[in-house]
Structures are given as structure tokens and as C-alpha cells.
Amino acid sequence: MSNGAAGQPADPCVMVIFGASGDLTKRKLIPALLNLAKDGLLSEHFAVIGVSRSEMSHDEFRQKLRGDAEELGASSFDQETWAWLEPRLYYLAGDIGDSDAYGRLRALMEEVSDRHGAKRNYFYYLATAPRFFAEAVEQLGAAGMTQEDDDRWRRVIFEKPFGTDLDSARKLNQDVRKVLSERQIYRIDHYLGKETVQNIMVFRFANGIFEPLWNHRYIDHVQITVAESIGVEERGGYYDTSGALRDMVPNHIFQLISLTTMEPPVSFDADAVRDEQAKALRSITPMTPEEVLQMTVRGQYGEGVVNGENAIPYRSEKGVPDDSTTETFVAMKLTVDNWRWAGVPIYLRTGKRLPGRATEIAIQFNRAPFMLFRKTDVDRLPPSRLILRLQPDEGISLSFGAKVPGPVVHLDAVNMDFKYKDYFGATPSTGYERLLYDCMLGDATLFQRADMTESSWKIVAPIMDVWKALPPRNFPNYESGTWGPKAADELLTRDGRKWLRCAAC
Numbered sequence: 238m239s240n241g242a243a244g245q246p247a248d249p250c251v252m253v254i255f256g257a258s259g260d261l262t263k264r265k266l267i268p269a270l271l272n273l274a275k276d277g278l279l280s281e282h283f284a285v286i287g288v289s290r291s292e293m294s295h296d297e298f299r300q301k302l303r304g305d306a307e308e309l310g311a312s313s314f315d316q317e318t319w320a321w322l323e324p325r326l327y328y329l330a331g332d333i334g335d336s337d338a339y340g341r342l343r344a345l346m347e348e349v350s351d352r353h354g355a356k357r358n359y360f361y362y363l364a365t366a367p368r369f370f371a372e373a374v375e376q377l378g379a380a381g382m383t384q385e386d387d388d389r390w391r392r393v394i395f396e397k398p399f400g401t402d403l404d405s406a407r408k409l410n411q412d413v414r415k416v417l418s419e420r421q422i423y424r425i426d427h428y429l430g431k432e433t434v435q436n437i438m439v440f441r442f443a444n445g446i447f448e449p450l451w452n453h454r455y456i457d458h459v460q461i462t463v464a465e466s467i468g469v470e471e472r473g474g475y476y477d478t479s480g481a482l483r484d485m486v487p488n489h490i491f492q493l494i495s496l497t498t499m500e501p502p503v504s505f506d507a508d509a510v511r512d513e514q515a516k517a518l519r520s521i522t523p524m525t526p527e528e529v530l531q532m533t534v535r536g537q538y539g540e541g542v543v544n545g546e547n548a549i550p551y552r553s554e555k556g557v558p559d560d561s562t563t564e565t566f567v568a569m570k571l572t573v574d575n576w577r578w579a580g581v582p583i584y585l586r587t588g589k590r591l592p593g594r595a596t597e598i599a600i601q602f603n604r605a606p607f608m609l610f611r612k613t614d615v616d617r618l619p620p621s622r623l624i625l626r627l628q629p630d631e632g633i634s635l636s637f638g639a640k641v642p643g644p645v646v647h648l649d650a651v652n653m654d655f656k657y658k659d660y661f662g663a664t665p666s667t668g669y670e671r672l673l674y675d676c677m678l679g680d681a682t683l684f685q686r687a688d689m690t691e692s693s694w695k696i697v698a699p700i701m702d703v704w705k706a707l708p709p710r711n712f713p714n715y716e717s718g719t720w721g722p723k724a725a726d727e728l729l730t731r732d733g734r735k736w737l738r739c740a741a742c
């Protein structure tokens with residue numbers, strides 16, 4: 238892993254953002270740069286060039302970003318940090334498809350780099366719609382803007398989604414590799430930027446007590462919940478072409494599964510870690526069509542009440558057709574077919590307009606042979622569980638049985654609870670800080686490698702095929718503000734299990 242813990246400023250460089258007038262730049266990238274700057278993690282020799290189609294001067298770009306940062310940061314907006322970043326922001330109006338724009342961009346990059354002493358190190362952030370990724374890379378290559386020489390590096394960050402299915406991901410990998418080598422490619426998944434997600438590896442491999450239990454001999458099953466109470470908000474147009482499966486599963490949720498199930502890497506080098514993650518993903522056997530029918534559930538929200546407010550049905554959201562069959566909820570049962578995980582089901586669910594926002598991984602251990610406590614109410618005692626709360630209220634809790642004080646033996650479940658904020662305080666973070674910082678240091682550990690993206694799409698491919706061949710007839714099939722369709726509960730009750738209540742909901 239990078240030396241981020243040591244708090245060294247990143248390399249001198251210029252960051253070029255394609256899609257600079259978009260939402261990601263405003264909501265995530267600029268706030269992340271401000272947080273990095275505040276922590277002294279950006280080089281003094283750092284600058285940003287925003288590129289998008291609208292005409293704007295450098296000053297207008299700065300003013301727009303300042304307004305956005307003030308609005309979003311509200312009380313945390315820091316005048317001093319802004320004053321540091323502002324003169325490092327530049328803008329160029331240009332179209333990704335227009336080769337002339339690249340000549341102008343190159344001239345501006347050289348001018349900005351020389352002015353700030355950025356040593357002509359460049360990284361491009363493709364914060365655009367994915368259909369522009371291949372073209373942008375091809376144009377950058379044709380203009381000689383991706384070639385590394387001497388000590389000058391060139392890197393490209395690709396925002397999610399990387400492809401929309403296996404074929405398009407393969408094609409995109411092939412296209413970008415005509416221009417870039419794999420070590421110049423940074424496929425982002427912002428879940429890997431979350432501290433709590435990074436902590437899964439530390440928790441497992443830096444502590445001697447959990448890893449010996451981390452296998453089919455002691456674990457009954459794993460549940461992963463990524464619940465959102467929001468609907469599709471302003472993104473109906475995009476979301477309707479994607480759906481919950483594509484939007485969340487092959488990327489965010491598979492990152493969580495691979496970190497939870499991977500073998501210990503031989504080191505924390507990017508490839509050592511990613512080799513193990515890739516191996517874990519390869520161990521998930523894609524489902525047969527019959528298995529898709531039995532082991533997956535899809536849903537779409539109708540109207541309902543979320544957090545005390547009335548919510549409209551998905552089909553009435555802006556940009557969504559009123560007969561849409563796009564799913565806003567997915568649940569499934571997967572198995573990781575290797576020695577460690579044989580027979581341990583992994584249940585996952587994710588959806589919009591659920592009762593609350595919570596991302597949690599629950600590890601449920603086997604029941605103890607309770608012969609000793611036969612005459613007590615032990616059957617009602619839940620098995621020991623370890624819950625990794627990734628957001629919100631970040632923390633880890635372990636629940637187990639304890640004797641209720643008194644002359645008669647009664648057992649009850651108790652909880653040991655660790656909260657990040659109690660130990661480390663709450664640091665504002667967008668999840669992008671670490672990823673941008675690592676890219677500037679050339680550390681790709683927290684980015685997806687080509688084989689990982691392809692393995693992920695391979696797992697979801699049969700699900701997408703069956704779902705496409707059999708359009709849902711019962712949508713909408715869950716009320717906003719509930720935990721998805723009934724079938725999601727049945728997926729577990731069939732196995733004699735049930736979804737755990739999220740701590741945060």
C-alpha cells in the first residue's frame with residue numbers, strides 16, 4: 238500500500254479532469270482535493286485543468302467551483318485551503334471528440350506544469366459518461382499525451398462503470414490497452430476509497446484472532462447489505478439503462494466480497510493484493526439459468542413512505558419511462574467455490590428506497606454444540622455474529638451469548654462494539670481522497686485490474702441474460718420504505734435463515 242500513513246505530499250503533477258462541469262467534479266473531486274490540501278498531502282507543485290464543453294474562463298471556472306464548494310462544504314468550507322487551491326485551477330473548453338482540442342490542451346498543460354513546477358507529470362480523470370472513455374484515450378494517445386518519458390509519468394483514471402457487460406468491458410480493456418499499459422490504468426471504485434472498506438483487510442490480516450475462524454468450519458454464512466433510502470434522484474435517465482444489478486453489484490459489492498473472502502496476500506503490493514482479490518472473484522462460479530431463477534431476486538419500488546416522507550414510485554421519477562422494467566433492488570445468494578468457503582452461502586442485497594442507509598457485512602458463526610445448556614432458553618439465542626458497519630456509524634461489533642446474572646441459568650445476546658469516531662474522531666471524507674492520492678503516487682492497489690472487472694462481469698452475465706429473457710411482470714413489487722420484495726426474505730427462509738436487522742436502520 239502507499240505510504241499514505243506517513244503523510245508525505247504526493248508527487249508534483251497536473252490533474253486534468255474531463256467532465257469538469259459535471260456533478261462528480263463538484264461533489265467529489267474538488268472536495269477531495271480540498272481535504273487532501275488541508276492535510277498537506279498535495280504537492281506544492283500541483284495544479285488542475287478542468288475540461289468540458291461549456292465556454293468558461295479560468296476565473297469563471299474558479300468562481301463556479303468556489304460557489305459549489307461553499308454550498309456543499311457549508312460549515313466546513315475552509316477559506317485558507319481554498320486560497321491555496323484556487324490559483325492552481327485552470328479551465329479549457331473542448332469536446333472529447335475534437336482532435337484540435339487536444340493540441341490546445343497539451344499547450345495549456347505544458348504552460349501550467351511549467352508555471353507550477355509540476356515536472357510534466359500528468360494524470361487524466363475521465364469523469365465523463367463511459368461512452369467517451371475509449372475515444373478520450375485514443376485521442377490522448379494520438380496527440381502523444383500518454384507517453385511516459387524519463388521520469389515523467391502519465392496515468393488515466395476511469396470513473397465507474399467500466400463497461401456495461403462482459404463484452405463491452407473486454408472491448409474497453411482492449412481499446413485502452415492499445416494506448417496505455419496496465420500500470421497507467423486506474424479503474425476507480427469509490428468503495429475502495431472508504432476507510433472502513435480498506436479496514437477489512439487490516440482487520441483480517443493484522444489481527445491474529447479472527448483469521449483462524451475465517452472459513453467454512455466456523456462460519457455459517459455471510460450477509461452483505463448495501464441499503465439506500467434515497468431514490469434515483471436526478472439520475473433517472475442513467476439509472477434506467479443500468480438498474481441496481483449493474484450499478485452496484487459487479488463493482489462495489491464484489492469489492493466487498495473479494496476483500497472478505499480473499500486469501501492473505503504475500504505483501505501489500507498492488508499486484509499481490511489484486512491477485513488474491515481476482516482469485517476470490519474467479520472462485521464464484523457463474524450461475525446456470527435455473528440457479529438464476531432460484532437464487533436471485535429483483536424488485537422495483539412503488540410509492541411508500543421513507544423516513545416519514547411520501548415517496549413516489551420509480552416509474553414516476555424524472556427520466557424513467559412509466560412502464561420501466563428496470564430493477565431498483567437485487568438480492569442473491571452466491572457461493573465462493575474454494576476450500577476455505579465451501580458450503581458457506583453469501584447473501585447480498587442492495588436497493589433504493591429501503592428503510593435506511595446502511596452498508597454492512599455480517600459474518601454469522603456456527604452455533605456451538607449447546608448440549609450443556611439444554612435446559613435453558615438457549616435455542617432462542619442467536620449465534621455469535623461479527624458485524625462490519627461500513628457506513629454510517631462506522632464500526633465493528635461482535636455479539637455473543639452471556640449469562641444473565643441470577644441464580645437460574647439464563648443466556649442473552651450481548652454486544653462488544655467499536656466505533657471509529659470514539660477512537661479516531663470523524664474526518665470529513667468523500668472516499669476519493671485516498672484514491673486520488675494513491676494515483677499521484679503510482680499505487681494501484683485500490684484500483685481494479687482488467688481481470689477483476691472481467692471476472693465480475695462474468696459472474697453477473699447469466700443473471701442479466703435470464704432477466705432480459707424473462708421481463709418482470711409484477712413491477713413495482715415493493716413499497717418504498719420496506720426491505721424489498723417478499724421473495725428476498727424467502728431466499729433466506731428457504732435455507733432456514735433470515736436477514737439481520739441493520740444496526741443503522
Ligand code: BG6
Binds near residue numbers: 596668
Ligand atoms: C454509485 C451508484 O456508484 O454508488 C449510486 O451509481 C449509489 O447509485 C452510490 O447511490 C452509493 O455510494 P455510497 O458511497 O453513497 O454508498
